Amino acid sequence: MKKVVKFGGSSLANADQFRKVGSIIREDESRRYVVPSAPGKRFSHDTKVTDMLYACYESAVKGADFTEQLDQIKERYQEIIDGLNLTFSLDEDFEKIRKDFTRGAGEDYAASRGEFLNGKIMAAYLDYAFVDAADAVRFNDDGSFNADMTNELLSDILENKHRAVIPGFYGAKESGEVVTFSRGGSDVTGSLVALAVGADLYENWTDVSGFLIADPRIVKNPKSIETITYKELRELSYMGASVLHEDAIFPVRKAGIPINIRNTNRPQDKGTLIVESTCRRPKYTITGIAGTDGFAAVTVEKAMMNSEIGFCRKVLQVFEENGVSIEHMPSGIDTMSIFVNKDTFEDKEQKILSDINKTVAPDHIELESDLALIAVVGRGMKSTRGTAGRIFSALAHAHINVKMIDQGSSELNIIIGVRHEDFKDAIRALYEIFVLTQI
Numbered sequence: 422m423k424k425v426v427k428f429g430g431s432s433l434a435n436a437d438q439f440r441k442v443g444s445i446i447r448e449d450e451s452r453r454y455v456v457p458s459a460p461g462k463r464f465s466h467d468t469k470v471t472d473m474l475y476a477c478y479e480s481a482v483k484g485a486d487f488t489e490q491l492d493q494i495k496e497r498y499q500e501i502i503d504g505l506n507l508t509f510s511l512d513e514d515f516e517k518i519r520k521d522f523t524r525g526a527g528e529d530y531a532a533s534r535g536e537f538l539n540g541k542i543m544a545a546y547l548d549y550a551f552v553d554a555a556d557a558v559r560f561n562d563d564g565s566f567n568a569d570m571t572n573e574l575l576s577d578i579l580e581n582k583h584r585a586v587i588p589g590f591y592g593a594k595e596s597g598e599v600v601t602f603s604r605g606g607s608d609v610t611g612s613l614v615a616l617a618v619g620a621d622l623y624e625n626w627t628d629v630s631g632f633l634i635a636d637p638r639i640v641k642n643p644k645s646i647e648t649i650t651y652k653e654l655r656e657l658s659y660m661g662a663s664v665l666h667e668d669a670i671f672p673v674r675k676a677g678i679p680i681n682i683r684n685t686n687r688p689q690d691k692g693t694l695i696v697e698s699t700c701r702r703p704k705y706t707i708t709g710i711a712g713t714d715g716f717a718a719v720t721v722e723k724a725m726m727n728s729e730i731g732f733c734r735k736v737l738q739v740f741e742e743n744g745v746s747i748e749h750m751p752s753g754i755d756t757m758s759i760f761v762n763k764d765t766f767e768d769k770e771q772k773i774l775s776d777i778n779k780t781v782a783p784d785h786i787e788l789e790s791d792l793a794l795i796a797v798v799g800r801g802m803k804s805t806r807g808t809a810g811r812i813f814s815a816l817a818h819a820h821i822n823v824k825m826i827d828q829g830s831s832e833l834n835i836i837i838g839v840r841h842e843d844f845k846d847a848i849r850a851l852y853e854i855f856v857l858t859q860i
């Protein structure tokens with residue numbers, strides 16, 4: 422059994438957190454490859470080391486004195502080193518960083534030092550080999566990620582390393598120039614390492630016990646999701662869930678490696694297991710509910726629209742030509758509604774309306790803003806009759822008017838459009854009917 426374990430910034434924010442991580446790793450000898458983030462926030466108003474590095478580098482670029490900012494970063498690491506009683510010095514590394522900042526080594530290089538230094542401390546603390554991600558994660562000259570080369574390099578380097586620490590978030594071009602993934606990108610590194618070593622499991626340790634069925638800011642103490650498929654997660658993340666970087670899914674999914682989201686502060690919790698497919702029946706008919714606010718709907722009406730060949734294409738083309746992406750498109754016999762992001766649409770509203778008038782000469786165009794979309798997602802819906810019925814009776818009981826319904830033929834999700842002011846009540850009503858009453 423071989424596991425890759427990635428720890429997020431809050432799991433490594435100080436020496437106490439490092440100790441928790443140390444015991445998690447030592448408790449299971451299959452946890453052989455460790456991917457750390459940079460130290461995150463120690464308390465809610467704290468600053469992440471990555472943000473401190475960005476700010477410090479900005480000062481360096483402006484030619485300002487950045488000594489104090491760099492010293493503060495060094496202190497964050499020193500606090501960890503001292504707290505762990507390590508006889509380990511980062512003096513030389515900080516001297517090099519200072520010089521590199523002065524010569525303008527680049528913003529990505531600056532940010533990557535957060536993971537690089539934390540990786541070095543982690544390797545010393547665990548007595549694992551240290552692998553610099555710049556040697557193993559490859560970017561092309563144009564800055565795009567090179568998946569094949571990375572897999573080759575990582576597999577070669579890790580083949581004869583039984584246990585190793587590989588810092589997350591960055592890699593380098595062949596020239597050695599450091600490039601980072603987008604924010605939260607250590608999740609991606611973890612996934613790449615899991616693929617390269619052929620891991621049985623990719624554990625992603627963070628500060629929550631996995632995904633929750635609904636947003637805790639809307640539903641009080643929502644239950645967590647035990648198992649979710651990649652497809653379900655995609656439907657939910659599209660609507661706003663954000664525990665895992667989206668790009669972390671592809672490498673492991675392709676190789677059939679499950680991801681387990683775990684909580685460093687509650688290792689006794691099983692967290693959420695993300696799998697390609699499963700015959701484990703979900704506990705509830707639905708796996709999760711997610712919603713996003715801020716949509717507008719444009720309803721185009723024209724008699725005999727259904728027999729006018731090319732009508733829909735022409736309307737959609739107007740949105741395409743104006744650079745507005747379409748979220749959903751429910752239609753009736755003589756109407757079609759187009760749901761779009763309200764902010765993007767508002768900028769181009771009048772131009773789009775006039776283009777629609779010119780291209781298809783509709784009888785009427787109606788606009789409605791302040792709409793929200795809610796996705797009710799679950800593989801369990803496929804084999805259960807009456808899911809849609811329960812959704813609508815729950816919403817009717819809560820006096821919520823449904824503006825739109827969209828069910829994909831996969832029967833994996835039902836999307837409901839409601840007015841902005843009904844958004845939270847609708848999510849609560851759905852949670853109640855599917856989870857609390859569990860009929």
Ligand code: ASP
Nearest residue numbers: 458471590604605606607
């Ligand atoms: N440290 C980086 C960030 O704050 C990357 C990561 O934590 O995954 O975004």
